Structure formats: C-alpha cells, structure tokens
Amino acid sequence: MKQAAPAADDGLRLSTWLPYRLFLVAAQVARPLESFYSETFGLSQAGWRILAVIAERDAANASEIGRACALDPFAVSRGIGQLAELGFAVRRPGKTDRRFAAVSITRSGRTAFNRIAALGSAIEARLLARLTESERTTLDSALTRLEGEGARIDAAGWRALLDDAAAP
C-alpha cells in the first residue's frame, strides 16, 4: 500500500510550469474583455480577433486574417460572417483575383473596435504597471524568442519532441 507518494514523480508542478503560467495570465485577463465584447456587441472571440486584424489591415483576405490571428479558415469564414451580420465588416470579391475575399472594416466596426481596444489597452496598462521599465524590455525580447520557439514546437508535433528529449 505505498501507492501514495505525495509529490509528483516527474518534477512537473502545474503552478510552476511555464506554459501553464503564461496560459493562466492570458486566460485571466481575457475573461473580462471577452464578457465585455460578447455582452455589448454579441461578438465571439474569433470575431474580436478578426476585427482587430481588419482594423489595421484593410481589404485583407481570409487566409491573411487566419495567419495574423491564429485561426483556421473555417473559423475565419464564420467570424467574418458574424462581423458582416453585425455590420462591422463587409466582404467583397477581391479586385484582381475574385477567389480572394477583400474584407474591410466598416465605420461602426471601427467604433466597436475602438471601444474594445480601450478596454484591452487598460488591461495591458495594468499589467505593465506591475513591471519595471527594464523588465518590460526583457519580457518583450524574451516573448519574441518564445513565440519563435513555440511555433517550432507546434510544428514539430509530440512524436518529434519525445524523440528529441530521449536523444538530446
């Protein structure tokens, strides 16, 4: 009856595991923002992300949008549909090649975006206020590298990751 070794065999503890910590902060601060835009505008998460993309990039096509906010083509299509229904975006056939959509933000879409972005910026400001100037710089540059490595990890898949770990 020695089943219960109280500590985890592997050193992994959720509360100190970097990916979980990143996720946790992201999830915590995303929640109020999400309830704001969903209650106020009836927008989904994908809708908000797409809105943010087309706010800065006019006449984007669906795959550009997907790449810019990590959404698969289905989600993008549906998100655009939602934005169009709300009057926040219009889709026209592309100018030269009409297979590509040209999605643009409308005036009321921009108004909505600005209201959401104000809250988003307020949240970010509160987070940044907890950091010193030099911490912000470090975090920025660290995150850039982590994003790059994250993309590689994602692309590699778990089989490759386990193989690498076995034969370092």
Added chain:
Amino acid sequence: MKQAAPAADDGLRLSTWLPYRLFLVAAQVARPLESFYSETFGLSQAGWRILAVIAERDAANASEIGRACALDPFAVSRGIGQLAELGFAVRRPGKTDRRFAAVSITRSGRTAFNRIAALGSAIEARLLARLTESERTTLDSALTRLEGEGARIDAAGWRALLDDAAAP
C-alpha cells in the same frame, strides 16, 4: 469616402498586445501536448489539468482542484468523471465531511501523468533554452506579479476596469 484609415485608431495591435502574446505562446506549446494526451489516453484538457493536481495533492476535494487549476466546479466534476472512467482516479466521500469528495490518483493514473509530464517538461526545457539565466529569473518574478494582477483584473470585471481607466 474616407472610411478606410489604414491604421487602428487606438494603439492596440494584436501582435504586440501583451495578453495576446502570452496566449499565443501558451496555445502553440499546448497543442502538441494536448494531441499527445488526447490521442494516447483519451484525456481532455480538464482531465489533464486535474490529473496534474491530484498527482501532487492526495485526497483533494473538487473545489481545491478547481482553485488549483482554474476550472469551474462543473468542469472539475466532469473531468474527475473522465479520470475515474479511465481508471486514473478514484473518488471516495470525504473522511470527516462526506459532502466533500476525496479524489486520489491511482497507480495507472500516475503512470500516465509521468508520461505526459515528461513531454511537458521537454517542451518547457525547449522554451527555457531560448532564455538566459537572468532572463529566466526576471520572467519568473515578473510572471508572479502578472498572475496577481491578472487575478485582480479578472475579479474586477469590465465595468470597474473601464471606470478606472476613465478616472485614473
């Protein structure tokens, strides 16, 4: 026809907005891990999180588990159900107060946990390898403060956040 101001009015750009960057890294590295435990053990994300919690805390009750891994009581209950079905956890009524469950990991649950944790640690190691020692220290302490502020932001709700932003 001056609808299209090409840049966002508010300064918020998704790709530089801190919460999105945190989310992005977390999501990228969570994907391979998630496909590993879901393909290999048929475990959901909630199931994995709960497994990680009960791997280090024996005879936990549902609310403790929920607090430890940021899951609402419904998700915890369902996750435990899944783990029980897979033979990775057992639930007994609590020793003193039988309203509380006492959830414990089983031997095969621990085996599964160790296998998943190995991949998790490998992923974390790859991320950390991109950082210098001093960056790791800074990130660790910065994340601790961000977690605290994140909890406050979450608790405050969007109304309070907007009010605060209006009257700083």
Added chain:
DNA sequence: CGCACTGCTTGCACTTTGCAATTATATGTG
C-alpha cells in the same frame, strides 16, 4: 473548352459549455 487547382463557404454530426435543477450531507434553530 476541359480539367485540375485554389480560396472560401456551407451543412451536418459531434463535442463542449453554461446553467438550472437535483442529490446528498451537514448545521443551526425553535
């Protein structure tokens, strides 16, 4: 033209989630 290819959308089955109601247990009160 016809055929293959590309970008995008739609329909449909499946899964997850949110919430009301329920069960089981404990505790306080007349």
Added chain:
DNA sequence: CACATATAATTGCAAAGTGCAAGCAGTGCG
C-alpha cells in the same frame, strides 16, 4: 428532535462551438 437553511458535488439539457466532407466560384494551363 424535526425542520429550515446552507454547502459540495453531480446531472440533464439546451445552446454554442468545432471539425471535417463536400460544394461552389474563380483561375490558369494544356
């Protein structure tokens, strides 16, 4: 002691979200 009230957890069900096969333009090449 019986009763009302409170709490932990679970369950059922409707709504929302997701993944994928198939479909629909539109393009380009032989």
